[in-house]
Amino acid sequence: MSELTLRQLLNLGLQGFTVDTGQAAVEAVMDRHFDLILMDCQMPEMDGFEANRRIRQIEKETGLHTPIIAMTAGATSHQEQKCLESGMDDYLAKPVRVLTLQEKFQEWIR
Secondary structure, three states: OHHHHHHHHHHHHOOOOOOHHHHHHHHHHHHOOOOOOOEEEOOOOOOOHHHHHHHHHHHHHHHOOOOOOEEEEOHHHHHHHHHHHOOEEEEEEOOOOOHHHHHHHHHHHH
């Protein structure tokens, strides 16, 4: 998640937590609970697809499920399909608009 997206969340009255790598995302999920994860598909060390697969594996062991929304600059139907097939729950194309971000949170967080 970019600093811009973090500021957008704060403007919506939401808290955010950022990591720099896919490996750090997996480790963060192991250390704490999140209501929703915005997963950048392009990250160093481990891309968002692999991080997502590892998080889903952890969830199989815990019985929990956290909505994961892919964030990618590749705004194609193929990219969206790849995100959903990898186990992500939804998809956002960058750049993300505040209204779109708000709608996704309202949809996925009860």
